[in-house]
Amino acid sequence: MAKPLPADWEERHSNSRGVPYYFNRTTGQSVWERPTASTSASSTTTGGAPQKVRASHLLVKHAESRRPSSWKSPTITRSKGEAREIITSFRERIVSGETDLPTLAKTESDCSSAKQGGDLGFFGPKQMQKAFEDATYALQVGELSSIVDSDSGLHLILRTA
Numbered sequence: 001m002a003k004p005l006p007a008d009w010e011e012r013h014s015n016s017r018g019v020p021y022y023f024n025r026t027t028g029q030s031v032w033e034r035p036t037a038s039t040s041a042s043s044t045t046t047g048g049a050p051q052k053v054r055a056s057h058l059l060v061k062h063a064e065s066r067r068p069s070s071w072k073s074p075t076i077t078r079s080k081g082e083a084r085e086i087i088t089s090f091r092e093r094i095v096s097g098e099t100d101l102p103t104l105a106k107t108e109s110d111c112s113s114a115k116q117g118g119d120l121g122f123f124g125p126k127q128m129q130k131a132f133e134d135a136t137y138a139l140q141v142g143e144l145s146s147i148v149d150s151d152s153g154l155h156l157i158l159r160t161a
């Protein structure tokens with residue numbers, strides 16, 4: 001029987017790895033190992049300030065997106081299913097090594113960050129949509145997410161710091 005988690009820690013599920021990870025609601029830290037009392041003692045690597053992360057992403061919008069419009073297309077009419085097929089193909093091309101996320105985001109992302117190769121800079125807890133934040137914090141630096149669904153559309157996320 002697993003020991004109860006220390007205060008402020010919760011177990012979450014990493015879609016990209018299919019395993020649980022542990023998230024500290026106070027510091028925003030994510031760890032793969034089940035935390036014990038000693039983890040919570042060292043739970044902040046920055047003396048208490050919530051840990052910031054950096055990521056780049058590729059956004060494919062669809063007709064159900066909250067704002068179905070982008071620099072690429074004034075009116076986005078593709079279905080969510082079509083968007084999923086498109087972003088799945090993009091992910092396969094990245095995983096195969098044919099291209100990389102920043103290169104593909106520049107021409108294919110429906111986010112205004114496309115011009116910067118999808119780079120969003122550093123952000124901390126509560127700054128991004130929950131699904132996007134949770135997915136990013138579950139990634140190790142250098143890891144590519146599975147397809148992430150937010151109100152804006154479908155994303156591939158590459159954690160860069």
Ligand SMILES: O=C(O)CN(Cc1ccccc1)C(=O)c1nc(-c2ccccc2)[nH]c1C(=O)O
Binds near residue numbers: 110128
């Ligand atoms: O969701 C909305 O109502 C409109 N948005 C939000 C938005 C709009 C412009 C700039 C940044 C964010 C978007 O659709 C959107 N979301 C994002 C986004 C979502 C998650 C992480 C990073 C960016 N980018 C965009 C964009 O047009 O460029």
